[in-house]
Amino acid sequence: LLLLSSSLDRANRCAPLPSAPPLVRIHLSPSPRLAAGLVGLQLTDGPTTRCVAAPAALALHPRCRALVRELGHPSRLLLPSPLPPLASWRLQRAFCRRLEPPPPPPAEEEEGGWCDVLFTRRGAAPRAAAACSAAWRAARRVPWLGARLAAAAAAAAAAARAALTPAQPPPLALRLVGRMPWRVKRLAARVWVQSCLTPSREGAEEGSPLLRVLPMRMLDAAQCDEAVAEAEAYARENEGWLTSRHIAFPTTDIPISRLPRLQAEWEARLFPRLAAAVGGVLGLDAERGERLVPLDVFVVKYAHDGQRELAVHRDNGLLTFSLLLNDPGDFEGGGTYFEESGRVYRPSKGVGVVHSALVRHAGFPITSGTRYVLVGFCGLESPRLPAGFAAWRFGEPSWFVSSRVVSDRQLTSRIWPASHAAAAPPRAMGADDSLAAVAAAAESAGDKAWYFKQHKACVQARGAAALVRRVEAGGGEAHEFWLDGDDLVGLAVRRGADGAEAVLASVLYREGPVAADTRRALQRLLPPPRRLRSRVRALLRRERLSGMVHVYVVPAERGARIGEELVRATSAQLFRMGVSHHLTLADDSGSGKLRAWYRSLGFVDAPGLIGMETSMVAHTG
Ligand SMILES: O=C(O)CCC(=O)C(=O)O
Numbered sequence: 001l002l003l004l005s006s007s008l009d010r011a012n013r014c015a016p017l018p019s020a021p022p023l024v025r026i027h028l029s030p031s032p033r034l035a036a037g038l039v040g041l042q043l044t045d046g047p048t049t050r051c052v053a054a055p056a057a058l059a060l061h062p063r064c065r066a067l068v069r070e071l072g073h074p075s076r077l078l079l080p081s082p083l084p085p086l087a088s089w090r091l092q093r094a095f096c097r098r099l100e101p102p103p104p105p106p107a108e109e110e111e112g113g114w115c116d117v118l119f120t121r122r123g124a125a126p127r128a129a130a131a132c133s134a135a136w137r138a139a140r141r142v143p144w145l146g147a148r149l150a151a152a153a154a155a156a157a158a159a160a161r162a163a164l165t166p167a168q169p170p171p172l173a174l175r176l177v178g179r180m181p182w183r184v185k186r187l188a189a190r191v192w193v194q195s196c197l198t199p200s201r202e203g204a205e206e207g208s209p210l211l212r213v214l215p216m217r218m219l220d221a222a223q224c225d226e227a228v229a230e231a232e233a234y235a236r237e238n239e240g241w242l243t244s245r246h247i248a249f250p251t252t253d254i255p256i257s258r259l260p261r262l263q264a265e266w267e268a269r270l271f272p273r274l275a276a277a278v279g280g281v282l283g284l285d286a287e288r289g290e291r292l293v294p295l296d297v298f299v300v301k302y303a304h305d306g307q308r309e310l311a312v313h314r315d316n317g318l319l320t321f322s323l324l325l326n327d328p329g330d331f332e333g334g335g336t337y338f339e340e341s342g343r344v345y346r347p348s349k350g351v352g353v354v355h356s357a358l359v360r361h362a363g364f365p366i367t368s369g370t371r372y373v374l375v376g377f378c379g380l381e382s383p384r385l386p387a388g389f390a391a392w393r394f395g396e397p398s399w400f401v402s403s404r405v406v407s408d409r410q411l412t413s414r415i416w417p418a419s420h421a422a423a424a425p426p427r428a429m430g431a432d433d434s435l436a437a438v439a440a441a442a443e444s445a446g447d448k449a450w451y452f453k454q455h456k457a458c459v460q461a462r463g464a465a466a467l468v469r470r471v472e473a474g475g476g477e478a479h480e481f482w483l484d485g486d487d488l489v490g491l492a493v494r495r496g497a498d499g500a501e502a503v504l505a506s507v508l509y510r511e512g513p514v515a516a517d518t519r520r521a522l523q524r525l526l527p528p529p530r531r532l533r534s535r536v537r538a539l540l541r542r543e544r545l546s547g548m549v550h551v552y553v554v555p556a557e558r559g560a561r562i563g564e565e566l567v568r569a570t571s572a573q574l575f576r577m578g579v580s581h582h583l584t585l586a587d588d589s590g591s592g593k594l595r596a597w598y599r600s601l602g603f604v605d606a607p608g609l610i611g612m613e614t615s616m617v618a619h620t621g
């Protein structure tokens with residue numbers, strides 16, 4: 001355990017930069033001065049337009065494309081000098097068709113500031129860690145082995161939880177874990193965190209706002225100079241720079257609570273600006289009581305003859321910003337490093353990099369000079385956060401999520417599953433009258449009251465539960481999937497000309513246990529698909545069965561295949577969440593119409609499955 005733990009620590013270093021690292025510059029203004037040989041891409045992200053400048057070949061590289069997707073939608077391609085036709089055709093195909101010479105740059109060069117992004121050489125360690133966790137997940141799916149591994153992990157998790165949660169006195173045998181050396185406890189904690197992450201929450205999509213790193217202008221040059229001067233004056237007149245305020249990953253720093261002028265500036269301007277920007281990115285809704293909360297804000301000093309770097313870690317909080325306070329020419333190296341993407345961000349003076357605290361990052365080593373940054377850890381108050389989040393995240397010991405074992409995506413999707421909230425903020429159905437209208441229509445259509453009641457509960461879960469995914473289907477229609485506790489709610493919604501959205505259909509799924517005889521029955525009824533790849537996947541996958549509680553289409557929308565499309569889309573979502581089969585009870589009193597409808601959706605008769613004569617099952621996906 002000790003060996004494993006210390007090798008994990010050694011792996012907490014930044015990957016190195018190649019001697020001439022690929023470099024992309026993010027300009028915080030839409031029309032910067034572009035050097036010849038570079039292409040510019042104007043990126044619109046809500047009300048903000050930034051511009052990314054890179055050599056054409058680099059712009060087409062997958063790592064650069066991922067960066068572009070993270071920053072916004074390409075709206076224009078700016079070419080200061082002509083490119084060979086093939087290169088400009090490829091750029092247009094990759095990004096956007098609007099190709100223009102750059103507009104005249106602003107009189108004041110780099111008015112909005114900029115942030116360089118450098119790509120490191122990806123080390124073997126992150127790849128090895130990813131391979132290990134993939135192997136673990138695959139082993140968990142092997143029928144016999146998986147069950148035993150799951151049991152072992154559950155026992156280890158119980159041990160870790162007992163040791164880490166003093167409120168529950170641990171059983172005698174488990175008290176030993178608490179007496180183990182710190183590293184062993186930490187490893188146990190890592191196992192615990194891993195086991196807390198249920199598979200259904202794994203794999204935040206690329207669009208998750210918590211996986212974005214956003215550079216933004218936060219202070220002007222004079223304010224930066226004043227902040228550095230105030231911090232240095234404090235250090236001179238008092239006990240110097242502090243080095244023990246943080247336990248696991250200490251910085252050389254001074255909290256702004258000891259710097260009255262900077263504290264006043266933070267309260268008056270800096271924090272409101274940050275809160276507004278972050279609110280936009282995460283789609284925070286102040287009316288629902290969602291707000292950013294500052295937890296710890298401090299000036300950090302990296303110096304050639306002092307602390308030169310900060311190892312890869314996660315922060316305490318939900319969002320972190322790191323704002324450069326001095327001139328980038330005052331030091332060499334440095335920057336904020338992100339492990340998963342392998343990028344180093346080097347902003348200009350006064351520009352901050354805002355990112356999730358849960359994404360593994362580091363202070364990239366400086367090789368000369370002095371680098372001052374203002375760092376802020378912020379928390380979040382939101383009913384969308386899982387219950388117990390505060391205790392889980394900020395409890396003691398707070399270092400345990402700094403684990404390489406737990407991926408950034410697993411954490412961010414657990415904490416903030418509403419990955420599409422920012423892209424298309426769903427409006428809650430304030431329209432009680434629209435539900436009332438549906439109720440009246442349901443009554444005159446002779447619908448059973450139970451179905452409407454179910455539909456109403458699903459409509460009300462919208463906005464209150466956690467949005468897992470929203471898939472636009474064109475023509476203003478979309479499918480949304482919400483996790484309401486452990487239930488999956490699928491909704492078909494349509495946006496009207498006035499922007500208001502109406503729910504056209506709902507479906508509710510609940511997962512149930514799969515006993516050995518059910519498993520055998522599923523294998524007999526639905527043999528693995530023909531294609532070899534799917535067969536292998538089906539063999540590795542443990543059967544998971546989700547039952548359809550109801551599907552309901554509002555009376556006015558029937559006959560347009562809305563229900564059918566919603567069931568298909570929900571089946572795909574269940575597949576994505578690791579559910580292998582879905583089940584329905586289709587009792588049509590012998591008419592055969594309903595059963596034929598389900599058959600057209602891929603369901604087969606499964607009489608007697610889970611003890612119900614009318615049951616039908618299908619593969620998800
Ligand atoms: O140096 C940086 O930019 C990162 C600092 C940081 O991550 C921290 O203080 O927690």
Ligand SMILES: [Fe+2]
Nearest residue numbers: 314315320361
């Ligand atoms: Fe940090």
